[in-house]
Amino acid sequence: MNTDLHQRLRPYLQHLLTQAMDTQEFSDTDSLFLSGRIDSFSLMQLVMHLEENYQIDFSSVHFEAPLLDTVSDIAAFIQEHSRATTR
Amino acid sequence: MYLLDQFSSLDKNEKIIAGLQGWRGRALLFVLAVLLFSIESADIVKALLLLGLAFTFAYMPRHQDLTLLVFTQALGVYRIASSSNYFNSDVAKVMAQEHIQDVPAWEVSLFTYGIFVLLAWIALVYVRRHPQSLAGRRPVWVLMSVAFALLFAACGGLLHGMARVLTWSMLVTYCAYVWFLAFALLDQSAKARSSDAVQLGMLHPFWGSTTLPYGKGAALLRKARASSAQALAVTQIKGLKLLVWAICLYGLDTVLSYVFETVLQVRSVESEISAFLAHHPSSRPWLALSLVWSQLDFALWFGLWGHMVIATARFAGIRLPRSSWRPLESRTMVDYFNRILYYFKELMVDLFFTPSFLRYFKKHPRVRMFFATFMAAGVGNMVYHFLRDIDLAADMGLVELFTSFSSYAFYCVVLACAIGISQLRMSAGHRPSSTVAGRIQAFVLIWGFVSLLQIFGDETRSHTLAERMEFLFYLFGLPL
Numbered sequence: 001m002n003t004d005l006h007q008r009l010r011p012y013l014q015h016l017l018t019q020a021m022d023t024q025e026f027s028d029t030d031s032l033f034l035s036g037r038i039d040s041f042s043l044m045q046l047v048m049h050l051e052e053n054y055q056i057d058f059s060s061v062h063f064e065a066p067l068l069d070t071v072s073d074i075a076a077f078i079q080e081h082s083r084a085t086t087r
Numbered sequence: 088m089y090l091l092d093q094f095s096s097l098d099k100n101e102k103i104i105a106g107l108q109g110w111r112g113r114a115l116l117f118v119l120a121v122l123l124f125s126i127e128s129a130d131i132v133k134a135l136l137l138l139g140l141a142f143t144f145a146y147m148p149r150h151q152d153l154t155l156l157v158f159t160q161a162l163g164v165y166r167i168a169s170s171s172n173y174f175n176s177d178v179a180k181v182m183a184q185e186h187i188q189d190v191p192a193w194e195v196s197l198f199t200y201g202i203f204v205l206l207a208w209i210a211l212v213y214v215r216r217h218p219q220s221l222a223g224r225r226p227v228w229v230l231m232s233v234a235f236a237l238l239f240a241a242c243g244g245l246l247h248g249m250a251r252v253l254t255w256s257m258l259v260t261y262c263a264y265v266w267f268l269a270f271a272l273l274d275q276s277a278k279a280r281s282s283d284a285v286q287l288g289m290l291h292p293f294w295g296s297t298t299l300p301y302g303k304g305a306a307l308l309r310k311a312r313a314s315s316a317q318a319l320a321v322t323q324i325k326g327l328k329l330l331v332w333a334i335c336l337y338g339l340d341t342v343l344s345y346v347f348e349t350v351l352q353v354r355s356v357e358s359e360i361s362a363f364l365a366h367h368p369s370s371r372p373w374l375a376l377s378l379v380w381s382q383l384d385f386a387l388w389f390g391l392w393g394h395m396v397i398a399t400a401r402f403a404g405i406r407l408p409r410s411s412w413r414p415l416e417s418r419t420m421v422d423y424f425n426r427i428l429y430y431f432k433e434l435m436v437d438l439f440f441t442p443s444f445l446r447y448f449k450k451h452p453r454v455r456m457f458f459a460t461f462m463a464a465g466v467g468n469m470v471y472h473f474l475r476d477i478d479l480a481a482d483m484g485l486v487e488l489f490t491s492f493s494s495y496a497f498y499c500v501v502l503a504c505a506i507g508i509s510q511l512r513m514s515a516g517h518r519p520s521s522t523v524a525g526r527i528q529a530f531v532l533i534w535g536f537v538s539l540l541q542i543f544g545d546e547t548r549s550h551t552l553a554e555r556m557e558f559l560f561y562l563f564g565l566p567l
Contacts, residue, residue, distance in 0.1 A: 019518070034310055036408055039425050040436040041510060044444055044459075048452065058445040062276045065437070066310050 005075045012049055013071065016042045028071040043068065050074075054082040094331075098324040107320035116323060117142050120402055123330045127337045127395060140293050141403035145319055148404075151312070152281075155288030160204070162293045167196045174200075174259055177478045181241075181255040184481070185248055199256040204287060207268055211286055215275045226272035227438045230265050234474055237261060242480045242488075255481070262477045263298050264290050269438055270304025281305035294400040298475045301396045301430050302407050303437070313404040326401030329409065333394035340387040347380045356381045357547050360558045364550070374562055381545075382538040386414055386427060393430070418519040418529045420509035423537065424464070431471075439467035456514060457507040465503030469496050476546065491548040494555050498543035505536065 006028055013032065017023070022037050032038045038046070043065055050056045061081050068074050097103055106112035117138065124134035140158045147154050167174055178199075179192035214223045222229045237258040240246055246254055271286040285305050292302060302308065313319040347353040354362070354369070359377045362368055369377070393410025400407045410429050417423035424432050440463035448455035472495055480488045519529050542555050542562075550558075560566070 019513075031310075034307070034408065036412070039421070040432070040440065041421050041513065044441075044456070047444070051449075059449075062278070063441065063445065064273070064277060064306050065441075066306055069310065 005078060006071050009071055009074055009078075012046070013038075013074075016045060026071070028075075030071075031069050032071075033065050033069045040065070046074070050078065050082075054078050056081045094328070097328060098321050103324065104317060104320045107323060108316045112320075113142070113146070116327065116402075120327060120330060120398075123327075123334055124395070124399075126334050127391070137293070137295070137399055138402060141399050144293075145313075145323070145402065145404035152284045152288070155292065156284040157288075158293040159288045159290065163200065163204075163291060164197065167200055168193055173478070174256070174263070177259045177481065178252065178256045180478075180481045182252050185252055187249060187252055195252060195256050196260070199253060199260050203257065203260045203264065204290070207264070207271070207290065208283060208287060210268070211271060211275060211283055214272050215280075218276055222272070223276070227269055227442070230269055230272070231470060234258070234262060234265060234477075238477065238480060239485070242485050258480075259478055262474045265474060266298060266434055266438070266471070267291055267296075267300050267304070270300060270306070273437070274305045277306060279309060281309060292400075294403055294405070295396040297392075298471075299431055299434060301393065301410060302400055302405065303430065303433055307407070308405065311406045313406060318406075319404045322401050322404055322406050325406075326398040329394050329401065330398040333391050333398060336387055336391040336394065340384065340391065343380075343383065343387070347376075347384075351376070353377050353380050356541050356545050357549055360542070360550050360555060363558050363561060364554055368561065371562060371564070378538045378541050379534075381541045382534065385541075386411075389427060390414070415530065415534075416526075417533050418526070419513065420506045420533060420536075421513065423533050424506060434471070435463035435467040439463040453511055453514060456510050460507040460510050461503045463503075464506045465499045468499040468502065472499075472546065476548075479548070491551075494543050494548070494550065494552045495546060497552055498540055501543070502540060 013026070016038055017026070017032070020037065020039065020042060024037075026032065026037075033043055046068060047058055047063075051058060056078065066073075067077050103112075107116060120138050120142075121131065121134045124138060125131045128134055140162070144151065144154050144158060174196040175192040178195050182188070182190075182192055182195070210222065214220070214226065217223055237254060241251060241255040241258050267290045271289060274280050274286065285308065289300075289302075289305050289308065291300075295301065302311075313322045353373070353376050356377055359369060359374055363374075368374070390411045397407050397410055408429060411427050412429065414423065414427040417426050440459045443462040444455060444459035448458055469492075473492055479491075483491065519525060539559075542559050543552070
């Protein structure tokens with residue numbers, strides 16, 4: 001488990017949740033998307049964030065919303081697809 | 088209030104959760120669920136059948152893939168074999184046009200259904216083996232092309248006799264299942280993709296759906312299955328709570344229908360447009376009331392129907408999100424779409440928004456967002472409703488089928504632009520006010536807008552776009 005990556009992701013996810021007036025705590029395994037805490041619009045904001053900060057080309061990878069459901073899921077997705085982390 | 092609090096926290100009550108893991112608790116829950124379900128459906132046999140399948144599925148964790156396939160397909164065959172099925176009436180209509188009387192319509196429907204399931208399975212295998220093929224890279228567009236090819240073959244005057252009947256039968260079957268198949272094809276490129284049994288078991292799954300996949304596809308199912316006896320008990324309690332809420336909505340809709348339609352004599356939007364065109368319009372406040380009631384009735388029915396389906400899925404141990412959730416609290420157009428039509432929005436997002444967003448205008452964030460939104464709320468919405476009502480082609484013919492759709496197409500364009508603008512405002516940092524006045528303003532603007540759009544969103548196709556536009560101008564006292 002890459003805890004550094006988890007910690008780097010949390011502020012942005014917190015920002016998305018705050019946008020949705022959600023101020024509850026969330027753990028690394030709490031569902032954010034399937035539970036409805038993050039909607040599709042926020043998910044696309046997350047996609048743009050990952051494209052910009054982790055150089056992931058979403059048009060060339062298999063993508064479905066459940067793959068980015070929790071902090072741990074997102075971290076695993078980044079580790080698998082990011083050109084930035086593999087360099 | 089105390090009782091309401093107790094009821095809301097049922098799924099956190101350790102004693103009840105433990106009780107539902109024994110056979111007595113499970114039997115009691117089943118009886119309660121059947122009784123509640125029967126209130127709305129007025130059909131205890133249907134309730135016993137559906138919930139019997141759901142509870143059996145829940146308590147057979149070791150064989151769920153196969154059970155899902157068997158239950159879904161058995162119910163599919165049962166629906167076609169029962170005379171009330173709409174496939175059969177659609178097929179019978181074209182059989183009459185082709186003067187074919189020696190075969191019952193249900194036999195044709197059943198035969199076509201069998202062929203469809205076989206072809207769907209072959210398509211899954213093909214896409215899995217050839218991920219770089221057109222069907223693998225652009226499954227949605229390929230599926231749409233097949234639908235329109237079938238439509239032109241069945242109604243374009245090319246085929247006659249039994250060939251036309253079979254093509255038509257395939258078209259109505261295909262259009263009823265096309266969105267389920269789209270989810271199944273998309274899942275073929277997933278690393279953790281589900282088995283073919285699950286994919287075919289998710290083609291109109293046994294817990295219920297319309298042409299809209301409630302519960303989406305196998306990707307969500309993988310995440311949503313209750314993984315332990317305790318999780319199953321909690322999921323089932325949530326199902327019961329949702330069912331109780333659905334029955335409350337049913338009661339509310341019954342009372343409001345009586346008040347609006349019987350006491351106040353408020354007519355449907357279609358009737359009001361007809362009366363206006365016949366130069367006998369109702370007064371403007373009455374027309375506004377008709378629009379408000381039409382929208383409210385739509386919201387209540389969508390909520391009620393969706394809750395019944397999701398409750399059944401939860402009894403089966405599948406932790407699906409609700410199909411509508413506090414729509415009156417919507418703060419933006421995007422929020423409204425998300426809250427009132429969750430699974431429809433998900434379909435549009437997964438099949439139209441996300442692919443467009445990931446592929447086009449990547450260097451222009453605002454254009455990217457607007458275009459993807461337009462592809463979902465505009466184009467996707469149009470295609471979904473066009474294919475959903477494909478049965479009209481038998482009576483209308485191709486030309487009228489397309490021309491009569493202009494009003495709904497206009498509705499989709501306006502809705503897409505409104506949602507797109509709402510998205511762009513959010514991107515620019517605009518946030519709806521959380522004050523009471525701000526909430527009231529958001530409610531009036533959003534519900535006023537969608538109520539007004541009912542003029543064009545009505546799906547009966549009995550009036551042209553120009554006639555509806557004329558009605559809109561009259562409503563605001565504007566000369567045309």
